[in-house]
Amino acid sequence: SQQGEEDPQALSIQEGENATMNCSYKTSINNLQWYRQNSGRGLVHLILIRSNEREKHSGRLRVTLDTSKKSSSLLITASRAADTASYFCATGGTSGTYKYIFGTGTRLKVLA
């Protein structure tokens, strides 16, 4: 079973626009990570946010975490055609070693 649920399932925007995707989860977490997957490729780690953090930035990426609502959002600013991919959130549990549970993904298409 998958803990994370991304929303929307699919998103299509024009190059230069911002893209926002959301992740909701069910149980307490230690950290949450976002990954990108290009078609036919493996997943690439984008950013990690810990449960005691509320916001993190990395280049054009901004991630927020609201543990009270059990949700996270990923914002990609000034999107490019190369950002076209599927984006997954993965939640890490609160036990000593980490088992990550992936969501269902948001398929982002950036039109040139």
Add this chain to the structure above:
Amino acid sequence: EAGVVQSPRYKIIEKKQPVAFWCNPISGHNTLYWYRQNLGQGPELLIRYENEEAVDDSQLPKDRFSAERLKGVDSTLKIQPAELGDSAVYLCASSLGNRGVADTQYFGPGTRLTVL
């Protein structure tokens, strides 16, 4: 630094045949994961190793799936016999495996299995 290596990249077999996937993790990574990813879905964990020990195999269908990680480095995932529903991408990932520290996973390109 070399990434996670998987082979083969593609495999087509008939149902009831056996199949094996191989993974070479990043050097120095203690934790190794096998995931299955169905079309349009996120990866689902099959088994997680810390060094040679399988610490989480609760999602592994043990009647037909088996895995091993020799000497805590390379790993092999086997299916015998394969069923139509096993068609998916099988992903291997590795991480440093530092206990108590949030761990970034590094993924291989995956093996796309088609069972006919």
